[in-house]
Structures are given as C-alpha cells and as structure tokens.
Amino acid sequence: MSSESDDAVKTxxxxxxxxxxxxxxxxxxxxxxNFRPWGDAPVNEGRICIKGGAATQVIDHEDRLTEPLIKEDGAFREATWEEAYDRIVSEMERIREAHGPDGMGFYGSSKTMNEENYLLQKLARRYGTNNVDNCTRMCHASTVWALRTSLGAGAMTNSMEDLEAAADVFWIQGANPGEQHPIANSQYFRQAVLEGATVIQVDPHANKTTRSFDIEETDRHMHLQLNPGADIPLLNVVLKTILERHEAEPDAGWIDEEFVAERTEGFEHLKETLADFDKEEAAAEAGVPLEDIELAAEKYAMANNAAIFTGMGMSQHTCGVDNVQNEINLALITGNLGKPGTGVNPLRGQNNVQGTSDVGAMPNVLPGYQLVDDDEARESVEEVWGFEVPDEPGLTNVEISHEAGKSVHGLYVMGENPVMSEPDGNVVEERLESLEFMVAQDIFMTETAEFADVVLPATTWAERGGTVTNTDRRVQRMRGVEKVHENTKHDLEILMEVGSRLFGEEEFRFDDVEAVFEELREVCPIYHGMTYDGLGEEGLHWPCYEKGDEGDQFLYEDSFDTENGLGRIEGVRHQPPAEVPDEEYPLILTTARLEEHYNTGTMSRRSPTLSRQHPENFVDVHPNDADRYGIEDGDTVTLRSRRGEIEVRAQVTEDIKEGVVWTTPHFAAASANRLTNDVLDDRAKIPEYKAAAADIAVTVSD
Ligand code: SF4
Incomplete structure (x- = not known):
C-alpha cells in the first residue's frame, strides 16, 4: 500500500x-x-488548536518502534516479521484449542481508521468470539446506549454546522469543549454566543469553557457548578420546573405538547417519577442554588432551538445511561429534536471513536450497530463474510480485563493502552501479567505493550490512508506520506497477514484500503451509500443508505429510528456514585483531560510543544480544603484512594468546589487511573471514572 502523494497531502x-x-x-x-494548514478544510476552515498544530512532532520521535519484538525470558529481543507472525498464529491457535474462542479478547483503537477496526472485529468474529471492544466503552458507551435505545442511533443527533447556525441555547453538561474540543468551542459555540446565543454549562469544575464565554452580558452564560455525580438531581429540578410552569401557564410554550403527543412515548412515566420530587432537596444534593437551576430551565425551555451537548462527566458514571436518558427527556418534552439547532449531541473524544463503533468493534453489535443477537441482521453479514458469527454478545474491554487469567487467556491489542486508560490501573497490570499470551501493535512501547509477548511496530496516522468518522458523523478520508521507518507496517497490513495466515487469503487479503472500505459499506447499512472516492475532501455525514444520498446534517426529522418510530421518555431517579466520601476518604475525586494532552499521553507526552505546557500531573484543591490539610500551592501531595496513591503537585484554586479534588489521567508516573474505581454501569458497562472517595496529604512542601 503506497501513500497517495509525495507533496503536501490533506488529512x-x-x-x-x-x-x-x-x-x-x-x-x-x-x-x-511537517504540518501545513488546510485553509478550506470542511470542519475547521484552517483553524487549528495547539494539539493539531503539534501533531507531526512525534512521527519521527526517537522512541518509535521500528522492528518487531518478541519477549524471551522476560526481556524483548528484535525479531523478524516472519517470527512474530508465526508466534502470534501459533499462540492464537493454541489458545483456541485449549480454551475455546472466547479465550481471546481483542481491543480495537479509536486512534486507527475505520478499515483497520473493521478488519480487527472481523478477525475476532472469524476466530469465533464477540470479545472485541474499543475505548468508546471508557467514554461514551452509556451515551450510545441511551441514544440508541430512546432515539435510534448512538451518535450526535445534529451537526456542528447546523447547531452554530440555528441554536439559541447551548446546554453543555459534563463536557469541556474549551479544553477537549477547542475548535468546536472557538469556531462554533463561541461564534454562536457572539451572535447572541446563550450557553448554560453544567460542570463541577470551572475551566477553559467557562472562561471562553466570560462575556459582558453575563446572563448569556451560566455555569452551574454541581457536585460530581449529581446530574440526575439537577436535571430533575429542570424537568420539574418545566412541568410546574407548564401547568401554571399551559400556552406559554414550556412543553411542546404537539411534539410530545405525536412523536414520543413515556411522558406519563416522567410525570409520575417527578410527582413527589422535592426540588429544594435535589438542588441541595446538586450543590447549586435552586433559583439558578430554575433560571437555566427557563432559558432552555423558552429557546426557539436549544441544543444539548453531553460529555464524559455524564457518561462515566454507574448511572451513565440514566444521566443521558434525562437529557433526552429534556429535549423530547420541549420538542428540541428532529430540527436544526437542537438535539442531544455527544462530543466524542478521539478522532475515530465514532467510526470504531460504527464499524462494529464492539461486543454486542456488528457494523452499522446491527445487534449480534438479531438473527436477520447477523445472517445478512454472515452472507457477505462467508462464515458464522457467534450470536451472543461478547465481553466489553473492562470485562475482558476482569476475566484475564480466568476465562480470557490471550489478548490482541491494537493501539490501546489499558494499563493507563482503564480504572484501577495497578490491578490491570496484575491481570495482564496473568495472561498466557498478548500481542500489541503500536507506534511506541506503551505502558501496556511492556506486558506483551509480541510487539509489532505500526506506522503512524501520517503514513497511511483510510477513513475516520468525527463527532458529528462525518466520514472523512485521511491521506498519508511515505513510511518513515522501512520495517514498520500499516495496521491494516498486519491484520491482513494475521487473518490470512489463520483463515486464508480469501477472507482477509485485500488489494488496498479502498477494497476494505468496499466490503465495509456492503455490510454496514449507514455507510452503504458511500464510496471511497465519493468522500472526496468534504466527507459525508452518515446515514447514507443508498448511493447518491448526501448524508444528514440532523436526524429524526419525521420519526425516530426506534421500533415504533417514537422517541422514548423515561423518568429516572438519583443514584449516588458507588463510592461516596467517608471518614477515611473524605474527599470526592473527579478526573478530566487537558487541552494539551491526549488520553494516556502516548503521543502528546512525546511532543515537545505539548509537554512543555504540562510536563507533569497536578491536582486542583479548593482553598478551604488546602487550609484544612495544610497544603500550599505548589506542594507535592499524595493523593490516595482505596486502590492506590499517586504523588502530584497541588494547585490551590477556586475552580473546584470545596470537598472535591480534580486530576488527570495523562501522565504515566502519576495517572489518575491508579485511583479510579472500576465499578460499571449495569447496562453500558462503562466505569465510574468521575467519582471516587479520596484523601490527600502533603508529601513535600514547596
Ligand atoms: Fe481540531 Fe481536535 Fe485536532 Fe484540535 S485536537 S486540531 S480541535 S481535531
């Protein structure tokens, strides 16, 4: 597979x-x-944030893996590709023989492309297991669950362009686009605010988003600084306020009665759930003045078009599905769905986390979110693939990790770093140690690859072509330059080789990326109308069912994609985090990411520009807590939870609420995920990263 141009390429x-x-x-x-701007790029029109501008810095980093490695007697030695493939194939065959196909787990990667994740999940299913998942499990599995169940598709209902043009109110809950999605924040949200829109931000932490909307007319920006894990009480106050006001003023437009009657079901359930609801008690639970929540409710309900943006502050809880369901409830009762400038819109973290899920790298769905236990859907995919797919959902990635050394004995990891990305990282390391075999394909020796038996050197994003799907369902093409290191291989080439050696050329050998995309679109209804060439430079928003479809800027204009076409309202009640403060661990620990770093930091920590901004981890501590614990700004402190401890620098700030401490997962030496709790949402199996009990003590005074 050659790169597509030897001059500047658009990617x-x-x-x-x-x-x-x-x-x-x-x-x-x-x-x-080198990086070059793309002046008329469809999403950003040439604008770029610090991460995007520094993205090329790690392509030729001295830490790049350049040769395959095999572990012998506890140490890696360089190997040939032939040796590495032989070892992988013989171990995967041995594990299947000894433990059955569910003895293997497969991790896809949202840092790789649609075609690569498509082939990885096909490899898992051909092997005979649905134990395949990707990092959407860690970020928006609960959002996808709620959206898919109640509206039809596990993705943004609208697109950034129509939102900027049409929304009067942006309700941003548990997301920090100023830090995590800087161009969406500056180009779309901030622009809309400058043109008169209102932003209501709901987040326990004051952050770059808060500051980016610090406008003169402060009534067009509200920050409801709630306690971590209190999203349901806060939204229930909003919903109850709207129900009460509607009863008092039925013609004022608090509720869209026609929309509720014709397009939804479950409104009565919501009313029953909130019948005896005590708003004052719930506002106290949320830690936000009742009148502020009521004012926010009024702004949202009275807007012509109001759009909800939802982030991991909502999804990463044991009640993540219910958190997002409550946002759906709010949008449905006010008729804020199925038209421009509205909707419930998850802001996805990685450049291809949407696509990785779209193409079926999840244990319960095949490409296009077709359920593995839906006989008709599964058989239609089997017909193209020519083999049978197991009809029971497999294990999620955290479940695979929990089962390591028990029912799971082998792991295939493509571009993921679970030692740092999964909660309770110390135990994740022990579990990986207990595996019989693990292969990691990556660009660097990650904290996870250290535990592998075979490590394969992959090319970076800049050295290959393929497609990725962004947060608003836009499928776009990436294009690559020549390989930097001769003996590295594209992820797709590696998967084709492993698949062909295990199961034959016919099922796993493709001429090029486009040929893989062709097979993908054949089995993936929402991509079916696309062609690789037709994506051009603009890309296309899915769904694209037939050739010639131009893709949808917003979904559900006439009906929802549920069985009866109705949007599902369902009242939900407060469920506190699984771990709450007590005498031993009196603080609430919550976590989030920084603009200058990216998830487990594999790439961003190696970028001089990004690393200079934030070379090490830190913890935000409220001044009153700092007084109580004798902490000065800049002190080194030990942050502890029931699962471990890390040493970090204290930053004393009123950005965080009293009783709450806030830190990040990016830094290997002191990752927040050494402390986080691996308890899961029952349905979506997402871990509760956003709330754990913690304690803090000064280690070294500044
Ligand atoms: Fe754009 Fe996100 Fe890349 Fe920044 S990190 S340039 S906002 S895609």
Missing part, C-alpha cells in the same frame, strides 16, 4: 473527535514530516 488531525482537516508534507529526509 485529518489525529487527536480529538472534531475532525479538523490539516495538511502534512514530507521533506527530503523521510522523517521530516
């Missing part, structure tokens, strides 16, 4: 889900790959 930023277009250009020295 997509490898970091967040906004999907900004950039150009890259290779110099005379192959490793010299």
């Amino acid at each position: 997509i930023c490898p970091y967040c889900g906004v999907g900004c277009g950039i150009q890259i250009q290779q110099g005379a020295d192959r490793g010299d790959v």
